[in-house]
Amino acid sequence: MNQTPHYNPDPHAHPGLHIIALVEAVKGVLGLLAASGLELVGSAPLQRWVHELIARFQLDPHHGAMAWLAGAISPGGVHLAALIATLYGVMHILEGWGLWRAKAWASWLGCITVSLYLPFDLYALARHPGWLSLVVVAINVLVLWVLARDLFKRRR
Numbered sequence: 001m002n003q004t005p006h007y008n009p010d011p012h013a014h015p016g017l018h019i020i021a022l023v024e025a026v027k028g029v030l031g032l033l034a035a036s037g038l039e040l041v042g043s044a045p046l047q048r049w050v051h052e053l054i055a056r057f058q059l060d061p062h063h064g065a066m067a068w069l070a071g072a073i074s075p076g077g078v079h080l081a082a083l084i085a086t087l088y089g090v091m092h093i094l095e096g097w098g099l100w101r102a103k104a105w106a107s108w109l110g111c112i113t114v115s116l117y118l119p120f121d122l123y124a125l126a127r128h129p130g131w132l133s134l135v136v137v138a139i140n141v142l143v144l145w146v147l148a149r150d151l152f153k154r155r156r
Contacts, residue, residue: 016146017099025096031089038082047073104154110147114140
């Protein structure tokens with residue numbers, strides 16, 4: 001008897017999804033730790049550390065990225081950065097959980113986010129060619145392939 005092939009949603013059948021899920025969960029935890037650290041430290045110590053870096057590396061304290069960063073650090077800016085890091089962390093933890101459980105929405109979310117990163121990765125590879133840039137692009141293409149393959153199998 002000819003049976004129509006169907007997709008098995010068992011997460012144990014998808015070792016690639018498990019690996020991606022673990023990486024996403026780690027990214028999420030790091031995002032939450034960064035948010036907590038920003039809130040615990042506050043703006044004054046961050047400004048002091050940036051000024052120490054400017055002095056240590058003999059950078060121009062009035063021009064450049066570090067000077068801009070020193071001027072941009074404020075209590076409101078730290079709270080906003082902590083909020084963004086919290087949202088980033090929660091999103092990646094949810095994506096990791098969904099991928100571990102082989103949820104289709106998590107594969108969609110992963111495809112979308114990796115697709116958003118790829119143009120920047122390709123730009124970095126073009127601007128700064130080297131093995132590290134190439135590895136980043138290759139890993140992201142591999143992740144996109146695994147997630148897209150998962151979604152394709154679900155459609156069949």
